[in-house]
Amino acid sequence: MTTVSRVETATLPSGWARVRAGRMPAAWLFAALAVLLAVLVVVAAGRGAYPISASNVLAILLHKAGLSQGGFEPQQMGVLWTIRLPRVMLGVAVGALLGMAGATLQGLFRNPLADPGLIGVSSGAALAVALTIVFGNLWWPGLAQAMGLALLPVAAFAGGVLTTLLVYRIGRTSLGVSVAAMLLAGIAMNAIAMALIGLASYMATDEQLRNLTFWNLGSLAPATWPIVGVVSLVGAVALAGMWRLRSGLNAMALGEAEARHLGVAVETLKALAVVFSALAVGMAVAFCGIIGFLGLVAPHCIRLMAGPDARVVLPGAALLGAALTVGADLAARLIIAPAELPIGVLTALIGAPFFLFLLLRAKGRMFEG
Secondary structure, eight states, X not given: OOOOSOOOGGGSOTTTOOOOTTSOOHHHHHHHHHHHHHHHHHHHHHOSSSOOOHHHHHHHHHXXXXXXXXXXXXXXXXXXXXXXXXXXXXXHHHHHHXXXXXXXXXXXXXXXXXXXXXXXXXXXXXXXXXXXXXXXXXXXXXXXXXXXXXXXXXXXXXXXXXXXXXXHHHHEETTEEOHHHHHHHHHHHHHHHHHHHHHHXXXXXXXXXXXXXXXXXXXXXTOOHHHHHHHHHXXXXXXXXHHTTHHHHHHHTTOHHHHXXXXXXXXXXXXXXXXXXXXXXXXXXXXXXXXXXXXXXXXHHHHHHHOSOXXXXXXXXXXXXXXXXXXXXXXXXXXXXXXXXXXXXXXXXXXXXXXXXXXHHHHHHHTOO
């Protein structure tokens, strides 16, 4: 793909944009987010039904790195390394994927209210899981035994990617891919998927309904080191792919015609943005269920703090998304301890009012002219 090598902040969009004067410098922002994420990781790894002090958490991590000899109990190492740390690291990976995917799609749609769920990834994954839980044994006898714990993640990922490809195909016109058509197709697919999920829930047994409800509400509880490895490996590909689109997304903020004049292969940019975003969200949803609104909140907060430059928003949204996910999971484990709330409930309680706030702010501009 041919892209402009550099699109300066001064050319960024009038629709969102404000001048970057007075914004937080990018280096300071990244440093602050990295420190916030590190603190949340240590705190989340230590808090729970079996508390571990921050000093012991650090001692165990240093011991695993070969830089410390001990100073902690063996049981603490077992709890931290086997249960807590995989969960926290999965939260970091999932939050980074959802945050950067949200930033990419907001840049593609040129709309700060866009969310990864709008293109049908989450609803497609949820539909595939619902059909697998309720009808899997009827349609594919023995498949659950053959695939084991990998069945639902594979079904979710396949459902999310297939739905996204269908939305992308519907959005294609003789002049290229219409972003508006994709958005409308995504809304329609979400409605169809939710209706079919409702039908599957109506036909489910009590046990199937519990499993389906738990998955739809989102959780990091299934975390293991192999799952963290798979999500991190595939997620790294998606993150790297979205980062490579930064200059093209900056140019797209001016409009498609202007981006073409600047040398951006617009149709290729649209395709890659959709593919990498679907890969990122599909991996997150496949293993953790639906964790909504992170892809909306994280990029917009970064944009408010540092301006709309994609070179800042993309990595900033990844860091903030990771921090928000780890923090939300920590709160979910502590609010009604020893039980835990689904993380998707907390992110929705935070994200939905934030979305309404953005909508009210943008309402006047929507009807200008």
